[in-house]
Each structure stands twice: as C-alpha cells, then as structure tokens.
Amino acid sequence: MTEADLRDRLAEHGRLLFGRGYSVGSAGNISVRLPDGYLMTPTNSCLGRLDPARISKLDRDWRHVAGDKPSKEVFLHRAVLETRPEAGAVVHLHSTHATAIACLATPGEAAPIPPLTPYFVMRVGRVLPVVRYYRPGDAAMEPAIAAAAKDARAMLLANHGPVVSGKTLDDAVYAAEELEEAAKLALMLRGQDARVLTPAEVEDLLATFG
Ligand code: 13P
Numbered sequence: 426m427t428e429a430d431l432r433d434r435l436a437e438h439g440r441l442l443f444g445r446g447y448s449v450g451s452a453g454n455i456s457v458r459l460p461d462g463y464l465m466t467p468t469n470s471c472l473g474r475l476d477p478a479r480i481s482k483l484d485r486d487w488r489h490v491a492g493d494k495p496s497k498e499v500f501l502h503r504a505v506l507e508t509r510p511e512a513g514a515v516v517h518l519h520s521t522h523a524t525a526i527a528c529l530a531t532p533g534e535a536a537p538i539p540p541l542t543p544y545f546v547m548r549v550g551r552v553l554p555v556v557r558y559y560r561p562g563d564a565a566m567e568p569a570i571a572a573a574a575k576d577a578r579a580m581l582l583a584n585h586g587p588v589v590s591g592k593t594l595d596d597a598v599y600a601a602e603e604l605e606e607a608a609k610l611a612l613m614l615r616g617q618d619a620r621v622l623t624p625a626e627v628e629d630l631l632a633t634f635g
Pocket of ligand 1: 451452453454466467468469470495496497498517519561562
C-alpha cells in the first residue's frame with residue numbers, strides 16, 4: 426500500500442471504530458509503520474473524523490515532520506513498534522469492555538481474559554499483560570510498555586485501555602476488535618461456568634494460525 430492508501434485506510438478504520446463506540450470523543454490513537462517513518466493520528470483528534478491529509482507523519486527517529494501535532498502517546502507506539510519489528514501498526518482504544526477488564530485486572534497479570542473463543546487466541550494470542558497505571562501521555566511508561574510488548578502482541582493499560590499491534594493496519598484493527606469482543610464475553614460470563622478452550626486447543630490454534 427502507498428502512504429496515500431494507508432492514510433485513507435487509517436481514516437476509514439477510525440471512522441468505523443468510532444461509529445461502533447470503540448472510541449469516544451478524542452480518545453484513542455493509531456500508528457502505522459512506513460518505509461521512511463510512521464503515520465500517527467494527531468493529538469486531540471476524533472477517530473471518527475480524521476482528515477487523511479492532516480494525519481501526523483514522523484521520520485524514522487520519531488521526529489514530527491508533517492501534518493498536525495501527533496498523539497501525546499507517541500512513545501507508547503514507539504515502544505511497541507521498536508520492540509516488535511514484525512508489527513506494522515498499533516491501535517490504542519478506550520473501548521468499554523476491554524477498559525473495564527483493565528480496571529478489574531491486577532497489574533502484572535498475564536492473562537486477564539480467558540481463552541473463550543478461537544478468534545481471540547488467533548488474533549490476540551496467549552498472553553495479554555496488564556501494565557500498571559500511568560497518566561496518559563506520561564513518558565515514564567515507555568520501558569514498561571516495551572517490556573510487555575516483548576512477548577505479547579497486545580496489552581492492557583490499567584484503568585486506561587487496550588494497546589494492540591498487528592502485522593498490518595488491518596491486522597491490528599481486527600485484533601483490537603476481537604479483544605473488545607472477548608472482553609465483553611468475559612464480563613458477560615463472569616461467575617458462570619463457561620467452558621474455556623483447553624491448553625491443547627489453544628496450542629492447536631497457535632500452531633495452525635500463528
Ligand atoms: P491523544 O489525543 O493525544 O492521541 O490522546 C488520546 C488518548 O487516548 C490518550 O490515551
């Protein structure tokens with residue numbers, strides 16, 4: 426995809442995520458890796474109304490080179506994209522159910538959502554570390570995010586929301602959607618005797634779908 430295509434795609438995903446209430450107001454931010462740097466949603470922008478031409482561009486050293494001022498969470502995206510060279514995009518949302526789990530979970534926990542469905546395992550993986558609470562935009566969270574990203578495609582920021590990476594922008598968005606759905610199911614089924622996938626079933630999914 427060209428940079429122009431990615432800008433359009435980013436705005437389209439933003440509109441769809443916002444339309445379903447996965448981000449509200451100006452919450453959430455998305456980044457995409459480019460051959461010569463990164464695209465990043467501008468700070469205080471509404472994901473539902475992104476102007477492709479005004480999306481921030483950063484160079485390979487994360488210096489702002491074009492577009493509106495980037496998200497204040499730029500170092501969160503940097504921590505994930507630099508720790509995971511295979512990741513092409515990062516999506517951070519305040520989607521309700523994943524954020525609810527991020528309020529219930531204990532920081533340091535590795536799997537706050539059980540493997541209830543195959544697509545959660547396939548898209549998000551086996552682990553979903555919970556990073557302790559930091560103020561939004563606090564640069565001090567960068568090492569904690571990088572540590573969590575080492576072995577995980579996605580994580581929850583305590584009392585804040587999910588951070589999800591993917592090979593492509595589409596992959597990252599789909600994984601963020603699966604995470605939100607899995608969080609919703611986990612909350613619906615809390616205290617009930619739901620069957621979770623067995624370790625062998627989880628292994629089979631990961632071996633088959635990566
Ligand atoms: P930005 O508007 O700076 O991207 O911040 C929004 C947000 O979701 C903070 O976590």
